[in-house]
Amino acid sequence: MANLNLSNAKVSKNDEFYTQYTDIEKEMNAYLEFDPNVFKDKTILLPCDDPEWSNFTKFFAQNFERFGLKKLISTSYAVDSKNFKSAYQPTLFEINDPKFDESKTRVKGKIFTLTRDKTGDGKINVEDLEWTYLKDDGDFRSSEIAKLRDESDIIVTNPPFSLFREFVSWIFEAKRKFVLIGSMNAITYKEIFSLLKQDKMWLGNGFKAGNAYFSSPLSKNYAEGVYDSETGLVKFRNCCWYTNLDHGKRHHPMALMTLNDNLKFSKHKDIRKNGYQKYDNYNAIEVSFTDAIPIDFDGIMGVPISFLDKYSPEQFEIIGSDYEVKEGLFPEIKNENWKGKFDRGYINGRRIYSRILIRKR
Ligand SMILES: C[S@@+](CC[C@H](N)C(=O)[O-])C[C@H]1O[C@@H](n2cnc3c(N)ncnc32)[C@H](O)[C@@H]1O
Numbered sequence: 001m002a003n004l005n006l007s008n009a010k011v012s013k014n015d016e017f018y019t020q021y022t023d024i025e026k027e028m029n030a031y032l033e034f035d036p037n038v039f040k041d042k043t044i045l046l047p048c049d050d051p052e053w054s055n056f057t058k059f060f061a062q063n064f065e066r067f068g069l070k071k072l073i074s075t076s077y078a079v080d081s082k083n084f085k086s087a088y089q090p091t092l093f094e095i096n097d098p099k100f101d102e103s104k105t106r107v108k109g110k111i112f113t114l115t116r117d118k119t120g121d122g123k124i125n126v127e128d129l130e131w132t133y134l135k136d137d138g139d140f141r142s143s144e145i146a147k148l149r150d151e152s153d154i155i156v157t158n159p160p161f162s163l164f165r166e167f168v169s170w171i172f173e174a175k176r177k178f179v180l181i182g183s184m185n186a187i188t189y190k191e192i193f194s195l196l197k198q199d200k201m202w203l204g205n206g207f208k209a210g211n212a213y214f215s216s217p218l219s220k221n222y223a224e225g226v227y228d229s230e231t232g233l234v235k236f237r238n239c240c241w242y243t244n245l246d247h248g249k250r251h252h253p254m255a256l257m258t259l260n261d262n263l264k265f266s267k268h269k270d271i272r273k274n275g276y277q278k279y280d281n282y283n284a285i286e287v288s289f290t291d292a293i294p295i296d297f298d299g300i301m302g303v304p305i306s307f308l309d310k311y312s313p314e315q316f317e318i319i320g321s322d323y324e325v326k327e328g329l330f331p332e333i334k335n336e337n338w339k340g341k342f343d344r345g346y347i348n349g350r351r352i353y354s355r356i357l358i359r360k361r
Pocket residue numbers: 015016017018019047048049050053054055056076077082083138139140141157158159160161163
């Protein structure tokens with residue numbers, strides 16, 4: 001099955017991708033395994049959501065008691081404000097509610113809250129969600145949603161891909177805990193990389209085998225292969241979770257071989273044949289495969305951005321990125337004899353993909 005790249009222009013205009021319940025469950029379980037009380041007495045905010053469609057609200061509402069939540073808040077974005085306006089029909093849930101307002105349904109966001117056993121059946125769950133229209137359209141940048149952010153402890157969502165950078169800085173402004181889905185390409189954004197390097201944010205546990213499947217009203221517009229007509233889902237290969245909640249995987253060091261063993265036994269023919277090449281322009285070696293990082297090498301190594309999915313801060317130190325070398329941040333990494341550019345690493349005059357520069361601890 002083919003993949004879809006999030007930076008694809010056709011995709012960036014479509015923000016309507018809905019996350020699978022099982023993906024949310026798998027990710028949240030990783031935080032719960034690390035700390036069973038991670039959500040206890042917490043107010044969780046799910047912005048950029050659409051509780052009538054989205055599984056984030058269902059997941060946290062169904063687990064409200066088990067997690068010991070204090071409050072769940074979920075907000076949606078008004079249909080008239082969305083990039084993609086489907087043939088909109090309010091749901092029966094909304095129409096049958098006395099609060100239904102024809103003049104608001106398209107232009108106002110909605111807020112759903114869960115704090116108590118509204119139905120009186122002795123349980124607090126999805127049946128007890130209470131809702132109303134927001135004053136505004138539910139834009140996370142509005143003062144109305146910023147207030148909810150400030151009231152919350154943990155923010156969890158799959159924000160609009162096109163506004164990922166802004167969304168992250170909106171969270172950091174308020175110094176909140178968070179778990180977010182984003183494109184792996186975001187690792188190379190200057191502001192995002194800086195947070196990763198400072199260990200203020202890291203990659204989450206991750207999607208199964210690195211593949212994320214989303215439902216979308218636009219699914220059918222994607223090519224056969226990207227869109228699976230059987231499941232109705234769209235496949236992305238470069239999605240990951242970003243978080244500042246701790247989880248076990250990031251404290252598991254990778255099992256790696258020594259440099260000499262890699263030269264003899266690496267599963268990558270390129271390493272066995274050519275060894276580790278020194279960059280023309282950096283005082284560092286190129287390691288094109290994360291699983292071929294030589295564990296006993298003391299110098300600086302350039303590794304693919306997907307390294308971050310396996311990164312354990314106890315095992316390696318992130319020195320910087322090729323972008324930062326270009327910006328002049330690490331003069332000691334530059335090979336002064338090189339007459340060409342420093343925009344990326346070069347080997348035998350050939351420009352390499354974007355790399356993260358690391359060193360063993
Ligand atoms: C990628 S979807 C994810 C939906 C849901 N959180 C999920 O994962 O199932 C992002 C949602 O954010 C909404 N959105 C787009 N721009 C927004 C904004 N400025 N403020 C709030 N929501 C926005 C989109 O309409 C879309 O419904």
